[in-house]
Amino acid sequence: MTIAVRIPEALRAYSGVAGEICLPANSVSAALDALREHYPDLYGSICDETGAIRRHINLFVNRELIARQDCRCANFKLNSGDVLTIWTAVSGG
Numbered sequence: 262m263t264i265a266v267r268i269p270e271a272l273r274a275y276s277g278v279a280g281e282i283c284l285p286a287n288s289v290s291a292a293l294d295a296l297r298e299h300y301p302d303l304y305g306s307i308c309d310e311t312g313a314i315r316r317h318i319n320l321f322v323n324r325e326l327i328a329r330q331d332c333r334c335a336n337f338k339l340n341s342g343d344v345l346t347i348w349t350a351v352s353g354g
Contacts, residue, residue: 262339
């Protein structure tokens with residue numbers, strides 16, 4: 262089963278790819294594990310040293326926001342063709 266992971270421009274330098282990575286994963290956790298294995302710098306910009314999703318990162322599966330405080334985030338099941346979008350928070354003032 263293959264999913265697409267969309268990478269925001271601000272993090273593309275960590276992956277060495279354009280805007281999307283295709284990889285096999287059946288859950289958000291499996292997708293993050295694959296990123297850790299194949300793109301460790303990108304993974305480090307998404308998750309901290311404990312494996313928790315960083316505060317300024319939001320994850321979407323297709324169009325659904327997966328709240329990082331929600332325990333279902335890591336276990337959220339993915340289907341072939343799903344899109345996991347990494348979104349960096351924007352702040353200003």
